[in-house]
Amino acid sequence: MAAPEDLIGVGKKSLYAKREPVYPQKIDGRFRRLKWLVMAVTLTIYYLTPWLRWDRGPYAPDQAVLIDLAGRRFYMFGIEIWPHEFYYVTGLLVMAGIGLFLVTSVAGRAWCGYACPQTVWTDVYQHVERWIDGDRNAQIRLAKAPWGPAKVAKRMTKHAVFIAIALATGGAWIFYFADAPTLFRDFVTGQAAYVAYATVGVLAATTYILGGFMREQVCIYMCPWPRIQSAMLDEKSLIVTYKQWRGEPRSRGTKKAATLEDLGLGVGDCIDCNQCVAVCPTGIDIRNGPQVGCITCALCIDACDKVMTRIGRPRGLIDYATLDDCAIEAAGGTPKPLWKTVLRPRTIIYFAVWASIGLAMLFALGGRTRIDISAQQDRNPIYVRLSDGEIRNSYTVKVRNMEARPRQVEIALDGLAGAKAWSIDGSRESAARSTKLDVPADSVAKLKLFVAAPGSGAAKEDFSFKVRSLDDEAETASVESRFERPEAGQ
Numbered sequence: 001m002a003a004p005e006d007l008i009g010v011g012k013k014s015l016y017a018k019r020e021p022v023y024p025q026k027i028d029g030r031f032r033r034l035k036w037l038v039m040a041v042t043l044t045i046y047y048l049t050p051w052l053r054w055d056r057g058p059y060a061p062d063q064a065v066l067i068d069l070a071g072r073r074f075y076m077f078g079i080e081i082w083p084h085e086f087y088y089v090t091g092l093l094v095m096a097g098i099g100l101f102l103v104t105s106v107a108g109r110a111w112c113g114y115a116c117p118q119t120v121w122t123d124v125y126q127h128v129e130r131w132i133d134g135d136r137n138a139q140i141r142l143a144k145a146p147w148g149p150a151k152v153a154k155r156m157t158k159h160a161v162f163i164a165i166a167l168a169t170g171g172a173w174i175f176y177f178a179d180a181p182t183l184f185r186d187f188v189t190g191q192a193a194y195v196a197y198a199t200v201g202v203l204a205a206t207t208y209i210l211g212g213f214m215r216e217q218v219c220i221y222m223c224p225w226p227r228i229q230s231a232m233l234d235e236k237s238l239i240v241t242y243k244q245w246r247g248e249p250r251s252r253g254t255k256k257a258a259t260l261e262d263l264g265l266g267v268g269d270c271i272d273c274n275q276c277v278a279v280c281p282t283g284i285d286i287r288n289g290p291q292v293g294c295i296t297c298a299l300c301i302d303a304c305d306k307v308m309t310r311i312g313r314p315r316g317l318i319d320y321a322t323l324d325d326c327a328i329e330a331a332g333g334t335p336k337p338l339w340k341t342v343l344r345p346r347t348i349i350y351f352a353v354w355a356s357i358g359l360a361m362l363f364a365l366g367g368r369t370r371i372d373i374s375a376q377q378d379r380n381p382i383y384v385r386l387s388d389g390e391i392r393n394s395y396t397v398k399v400r401n402m403e404a405r406p407r408q409v410e411i412a413l414d415g416l417a418g419a420k421a422w423s424i425d426g427s428r429e430s431a432a433r434s435t436k437l438d439v440p441a442d443s444v445a446k447l448k449l450f451v452a453a454p455g456s457g458a459a460k461e462d463f464s465f466k467v468r469s470l471d472d473e474a475e476t477a478s479v480e481s482r483f484e485r486p487e488a489g490q
């Protein structure tokens with residue numbers, strides 16, 4: 001088992017030791033191909049999503065995914081979230097968190113190894129480095145070589161590409177917050193808002209620094225997630241593991257193997273070729289046991305499988321395995337089938353909570369009305385006694401039309417016997433139990449309403465304002481309010 005200092009992936013060096021650059025070697029294999037796939041999907045989603053169009057009619061933007069801060073709306077394909085519905089966004093964030101717990105309890109740090117933006121962009125930068133500087137050995141040689149025209153040219157080319165990627169990354173982000181084609185035109189012609197340039201600058205700088213320079217240090221020293229994950233992993237979670245009972249004692253070359261055999265020690269499968277270390281993007285040696293520095297990218301599995309195939313030994317000396325299965329396998333038993341690792345009380349509970357939140361949100365989204373009403377009673381004065389003895393209260397009524405089309409609605413009094421209402425633009429002669437209001441598309445209409453009721457009655461009487469859309473859908477909503485009269489004797 002690894003020494004405590006190894007568990008953070010820094011060996012026996014001080015935490016403040018100078019960083020030793022990592023030059024991961026190119027590798028091909030099933031997990032590398034999976035990483036390519038995840039990288040292609042995540043980057044495509046990130047860069048292309050703002051450019052997808054979604055027709056919402058003439059009164060709403062046609063960008064499929066848009067965080068409209070000025071208009072205080074969040075559009076996602078056919079869903080439009082208003083500020084008062086922010087709990088849907090909260091629900092999505094909670095689902096993402098629980099989903100991460102679920103993935104971690106099944107497959108360890110799969111998020112870190114495949115989908116985390118730091119991993120994806122570091123991977124992109126390392127590939128650029130490989131294309132320009134060559135593979136691991138060429139990079140090491142170039143780093144040690146004295147400065148000359150060739151090295152300067154390679155460094156300038158590499159950093160120019162790094163900066164271009166960083167700018168594209170920062171640039172893509174701002175398109176989520178405004179109409180992408182319009183903002184792109186304004187941005188390149190220098191007419192975009194100052195905040196757009198500042199945002200791109202900050203994001204480009206962080207991408208360049210985190211992906212181009214800091215890389216694995218972000219995972220090892222800065223990110224809190226590995227520490228949180230340590231609490232979520234258990235002996236039944238899949239992690240990348242070196243099967244030391246099979247690999248040890250290591251032998252490098254036939255001479256050492258023969259010596260070990262002569263000593264009756266036997267020879268493990270590990271030939272100490274260091275390929276697993278050479279391909280590791282964080283530069284750690286998985287043979288030292290589970291480490292915070294291991295992002296579970298499984299590239300060492302690809303590397304070791306190639307070595308095992310070459311020397312005619314079974315693959316899987318380094319493999320995805322649970323600590324429980326490792327103990328069983330080390331004792332000569334047969335590990336549990338994969339479905340038993342995936343389906344266990346902990347993962348079932350995570351999934352049940354995750355699915356329940358998702359279903360509740362879908363149910364709420366499917367059943368929500370696209371019209372809403374609120375009413376605020378004016379307090380100064382609370383009531384007015386009219387010349388005929390009736391009492392008048394006044395209210396500010398707001399009707400929210402969440403459809404991307406104008407709607408006419410009817411606002412009616414519910415309760416408060418004998419009362420009638422009229423708007424500030426009307427007259428008492430026009431007073432009735434209900435009044436109509438036109439509400440523009442995707443907006444809130446405000447109406448000042450006077451309500452007059454007989455002077456005899458309770459000092460405080462509850463009633464409701466009801467709103468009903470005057471269209472085929474006839475959606476309704478209501479809000480409770482209160483009518484106030486003078487106390488008896490006043």
Ligand code: SF4
Binds near residue numbers: 269270307317
């Ligand atoms: S790649 Fe496999 S054989 Fe080579 S050092 Fe690593 S564990 Fe040993």
Ligand code: SF4
Binds near residue numbers: 279
């Ligand atoms: S030890 Fe293996 S799984 Fe862990 S980060 Fe290195 S290559 Fe990836």
